[in-house]
Amino acid sequence: xxxxxxxxxxxIRRLPxxxxxxxxxxxxGKTRIxxxxxxxxxxxxxxxxxxxFNCFGGFGQQGYGYNVEYLRDSIAEILGIKNGRTMIxxxxxxxxxxxxxxxAFEKRGFKTTGLFDINETIVGKEINGLTVMxxxxxxxxxRENKTDIAVLAIPHTGAQEMADKLxxxxxxxxxxxxxxxxxxxQSVALExxxxxxxxxxxxxxxxxxx
Amino acid sequence: xxxxxxxxxxxIRRLPxxxxxxxxxxxxGKTRIxxxxxxxxxxxxxxxxxxxFNCFGGFGQQGYGYNVEYLRDSIAEILGIKNGRTMIxxxxxxxxxxxxxxxAFEKRGFKTTGLFDINETIVGKEINGLTVMxxxxxxxxxRENKTDIAVLAIPHTGAQEMADKLxxxxxxxxxxxxxxxxxxxQSVALExxxxxxxxxxxxxxxxxxx
Numbered sequence: 049x050x051x052x053x054x055x056x057x058x059x060i061r062r063l064p065x066x067x068x069x070x071x072x073x074x075x076x077g078k079t080r081i082x083x084x085x086x087x088x089x090x091x092x093x094x095x096x097x098x099x100x101f102n103c104f105g106g107f108g109q110q111g112y113g114y115n116v117e118y119l120r121d122s123i124a125e126i127l128g129i130k131n132g133r134t135m136i137x138x139x140x141x142x143x144x145x146x147x148x149x150x151x152a153f154e155k156r157g158f159k160t161t162g163l164f165d166i167n168e169t170i171v172g173k174e175i176n177g178l179t180v181m182x183x184x185x186x187x188x189x190x191r192e193n194k195t196d197i198a199v200l201a202i203p204h205t206g207a208q209e210m211a212d213k214l215x216x217x218x219x220x221x222x223x224x225x226x227x228x229x230x231x232x233x234q235s236v237a238l239e240x241x242x243x244x245x246x247x248x249x250x251x252x253x254x255x256x257x258x
Numbered sequence: 259x260x261x262x263x264x265x266x267x268x269x270i271r272r273l274p275x276x277x278x279x280x281x282x283x284x285x286x287g288k289t290r291i292x293x294x295x296x297x298x299x300x301x302x303x304x305x306x307x308x309x310x311f312n313c314f315g316g317f318g319q320q321g322y323g324y325n326v327e328y329l330r331d332s333i334a335e336i337l338g339i340k341n342g343r344t345m346i347x348x349x350x351x352x353x354x355x356x357x358x359x360x361x362a363f364e365k366r367g368f369k370t371t372g373l374f375d376i377n378e379t380i381v382g383k384e385i386n387g388l389t390v391m392x393x394x395x396x397x398x399x400x401r402e403n404k405t406d407i408a409v410l411a412i413p414h415t416g417a418q419e420m421a422d423k424l425x426x427x428x429x430x431x432x433x434x435x436x437x438x439x440x441x442x443x444q445s446v447a448l449e450x451x452x453x454x455x456x457x458x459x460x461x462x463x464x465x466x467x468x
Contacts (some may be wrong), residue, residue: 060462064455068437108332127458128465142359146352152437152454158461196464197457221464223323223457227278227362237463239456246451247407247433248337251368252270253447254406254431255338 055103062100063123065090070120082113118161129157134195135223137163138210139202140170140180143225147199149176158197162189183210190217197221265313272310273333275300280330292323324372339367344405345433346372348420349412350380350390353435357409359386368407372399393420407431414438 068089073081083101087094101107104126107119124130137144140163147153148160164181165171171182181189189195198219200207207228214222221237226231232238279300283291293311297304311317314336332436334340347354350373357363358370373390375381381392391399399405408429417438424432431447434440440456442448 055466060466061455061459063462064452064458067458068455087373126462126465128460128461133461141354142352146356147453153457156454157457158457161371197460221460223460235467237460237467239460239463241451241453241456242274243357243360243451244366245271245278246449247363247368248274248277248339248366249271249315250407250431250433250447250449251338251343252273252336253449255336256270257445257447258429 059100059103061185063127066097067120067123067127070116070123073116074120076143078116080113081119083084083114108216128196132157132159133197134159134193135197135199136160136164136186136189136195137199137201138183138186138214139200140165140166140167140173140175141201144199144201145175147201147225148178161193161195162186186213187217189220190214191218195219197223199223199225201225201231262330262428265350269310269313273337276307277330277333280326280333283326284330287335288326290323291326291329296324334367342367342369343407344369344371344403345407345409346370346374346396346399346405347409348374348393348396348424349386349410350375350377351411354409355385357411357435358388371403371405372396374399396423397427400424401431405429407433409433409435410440412437 060070069086083097086095090097104122107122108114121130135158137148137160140148144163144165148163152251160176160178163175163178164183165180166183171180173180193239197213198221200210200222202210204227207226208230211222211224211230211232215232215236219236222230222232222239224238224240225243227242227244229240230238279296293304295309297307300307314332317332318324331340345368347370350358354373354375358373370386370388373385373388374393374396375390375446376393381390383390385427408424408431409419410432412420414437417434417436418440421432421434421440425442425446429446432440432442432449434448434450435453437452437454439450440448
């Protein structure tokens with residue numbers, strides 16, 4: 049695949065949606081699709097689809113349409129989910145539990161391998177087949193078990209300190225659900241999920257309908 | 259407040275972050291702040307801050323800096339959270355429970371007033387002080403109790419049908435955690451949280467660090 053290494057974050061952020069649609073198309077038995085047909089389904093222009101795919105070498109001849117399976121697998125490879133990803137969850141409250149038990153993640157190749165909490169009443173409990181470990185064990189666990197992603201499902205307080213700890217243990221990807229705006233080195237990927245921001249945006253949209 | 263009714267979604271999506279920072283500043287006892295100082299804290303340019311605020315009439319004299327409390331309250335008003343918002347949660351699995359028990363939402367004025375599920379083993383249980391009701395009661399509940407927002411924490415299957423039901427009951431805002439891409443009338447605000455997309459984006463970012 050001829051790939052442009054400087055692909056923008058905007059394009060990267062659109063890839064998961066393509067992946068979702070192509071997975072559904074495959075499940076429906078569809079083997080080939082034109083950019084025009086995909087465009088109609090996804091409500092984006094065919095030219096944007098072609099431009100996005102060209103960032104990664106184009107994924108095959110457009111005249112004949114795309115091979116759905118090849119296209120889906122190629123995008124899975126770019127997303128880094130083709131061979132599976134391991135993740136640990138820090139903070140086993142309701143949110144941590146929701147993430148650890150979310151079948152949609154496992155279906156996409158993300159496997160939760162460790163649960164950590166600081167609360168002694170939770171440590172030792174079995175949740176979704178894993179025994180919750182104390183946060184003091186994170187470093188040793190990460191050094192012994194290949195871990196791609198750490199999910200931060202803890203409150204604002206202590207989030208930066210925990211991020212520093214994860215980075216020094218060798219974690220390369222942090223999925224941050226805390227409200228903290230974290231500082232991590234450029235060698236570490238960070239993705240924030242600010243649920244409160246999303247909820248406030250919705251509130252604002254409903255307000256503006258009036 | 260002189261407000262431009264055609265403010266773009268991009269600006270609206272930035273408001274919650276301003277709100278968060280201003281709330282923290284207030285908690286730290288800060289009463290006035292210049293766009294320059296806010297810019298340094300938030301890592302956005304002072305000119306973008308001024309442009310964003312000008313969409314809503316400017317929020318006061320820049321020479322003297324902004325009054326933090328007035329600015330925060332004005333943004334809260336635009337976000338529609340000044341007088342509180344009520345929300346119901348459809349689907350009381352781990353995710354629904356996490357949303358209903360998330361203190362950060364309550365702190366921002368969002369109050370969960372009803373929990374609904376279709377699973378008979380969950381209906382009737384008390385969770386975070388509310389008794390879970392059967393989904394068949396949603397329509398009656400919404401008609402009798404002012405409800406601003408419905409949180410869709412159910413799987414893909416049945417999500418569109420549920421959205422249609424919520425719209426016909428009079429709900430004006432849907433916070434969609436299901437993977438379904440929903441169709442709702444223009445008179446209803448929709449905000450999607452595609453957690454899998456966010457996780458795949460993170461995976462892609464870590465892949466590209468290599």
